Amino acid sequence: MAKSKPLGMNTRVIHGANKANATSAAAPPIFQTSTFRLDSPEEGAALAAESAPAEFYSRYGTPNTKQVEAMCAELDGAEAALAVGSGMAAITLAIMSNVQKGDHVVAQHTHYTSSLTLLNHTLPQFGVEVTLVDQRDPRNFARAMRPNTRVVYTESPVNPTQVLTDLEAVADIAHAGKALAITDNTFASSFNQQPLALGYDLVVHSATKYLGGHSDIIAGVITGSQKLITRAWDMFIVYGAVLHPFEAWLLRRGLLTYGVRMAAHNANAMAVAKFLEKHPRVERVHYPGLRSHPQHDLAKRQMPGGFSGMLTFELKGGYEAAYRMMGRTKVCTLAVSLGGVETLITHPASMISVHQTEEERKKSGITPSLVRLSVGLEDVEDIVDDLDRAMSGK
Numbered sequence: 001m002a003k004s005k006p007l008g009m010n011t012r013v014i015h016g017a018n019k020a021n022a023t024s025a026a027a028p029p030i031f032q033t034s035t036f037r038l039d040s041p042e043e044g045a046a047l048a049a050e051s052a053p054a055e056f057y058s059r060y061g062t063p064n065t066k067q068v069e070a071m072c073a074e075l076d077g078a079e080a081a082l083a084v085g086s087g088m089a090a091i092t093l094a095i096m097s098n099v100q101k102g103d104h105v106v107a108q109h110t111h112y113t114s115s116l117t118l119l120n121h122t123l124p125q126f127g128v129e130v131t132l133v134d135q136r137d138p139r140n141f142a143r144a145m146r147p148n149t150r151v152v153y154t155e156s157p158v159n160p161t162q163v164l165t166d167l168e169a170v171a172d173i174a175h176a177g178k179a180l181a182i183t184d185n186t187f188a189s190s191f192n193q194q195p196l197a198l199g200y201d202l203v204v205h206s207a208t209k210y211l212g213g214h215s216d217i218i219a220g221v222i223t224g225s226q227k228l229i230t231r232a233w234d235m236f237i238v239y240g241a242v243l244h245p246f247e248a249w250l251l252r253r254g255l256l257t258y259g260v261r262m263a264a265h266n267a268n269a270m271a272v273a274k275f276l277e278k279h280p281r282v283e284r285v286h287y288p289g290l291r292s293h294p295q296h297d298l299a300k301r302q303m304p305g306g307f308s309g310m311l312t313f314e315l316k317g318g319y320e321a322a323y324r325m326m327g328r329t330k331v332c333t334l335a336v337s338l339g340g341v342e343t344l345i346t347h348p349a350s351m352i353s354v355h356q357t358e359e360e361r362k363k364s365g366i367t368p369s370l371v372r373l374s375v376g377l378e379d380v381e382d383i384v385d386d387l388d389r390a391m392s393g394k
């Protein structure tokens, strides 16, 4: 008998949603409860000893979080997933559950700003040393490895500069040093890039962004092996970084349209990037899908699904020009965050990276005129016209 074709990503995610739905409802109920009735003391004792029970106490998990965990595990080709209260909770738990005092972590000069705070301040407070390297060359990671390196942490493309890390090469370097490879896949999205298949051990997402997709929740997800997810869960219940039932339900709803949304984000961003590249007021566009991106070949190799909806560009005229433009857009909404259906425009130097020093910003590649766009799902001509008007001062 012919071997059946593997199911596609959209089918796996949509059907994965019902794997953990014990009810017959097509859209499952919201289990708005803090606790679950136990039928006997024996059942209570058994559940208390279990890892991540679905119906025991809602800090441990709920049927709603189980549903999104099943979907996200399908999406990343992972054995298991853990849904948590924010992207930062996912990042903190993924790293902290794998290090202890005296250990060492290798990460990048540039990361999402709160991740940099975790790496530069929080981990050292707990006696964990961190070395940050230029992500563009995998040899920099190799040179930074020490006998006590336990985690290599990456983000590609990185927020906000769109610089890439060679994920396959870095996973090999981490493993050669007996360290775990963990990456933030928020900017790229699982639709476009599959780090576990490239050798990574854990993937973290801010599910606030593309996974949720509608700018209406704060959520995070970790995916990977059952062993590492159980380790993260053990710390998760201590930190109490809960994803509440309604947020989990909204995340499930967002995930159902993930594939079609991502394909449209990719297409709109490519069109906007091409428009900006030709614009006389634009100095430079940073988008991995453009041939002008210095790592375009790597992007094609490790982002087979597309290049995502995120792009940055630098305006001629420095800080002033970027700042002025921010106040003029009408279709592009001035707001932090990303990955929603609406186009969001941000000025990293003044709005995101204010917790970094001038020197740190410089090292991260955040120039004064850098503008970040999360390209949404509006009609793309309207996004382009809006940007054109705002840059021309009309």
Ligand SMILES: Cc1ncc(COP(=O)(O)O)c(C=O)c1O
Pocket: 086, 087, 088, 089, 112, 159, 184, 186, 187, 205, 206, 207, 208, 218, 219, 220, 337, 338
């Ligand atoms: C790349 C990246 N990772 C992580 C986070 C943190 O996610 P959250 O705000 O859900 O905690 C963000 C937030 O903007 C982000 O852009």
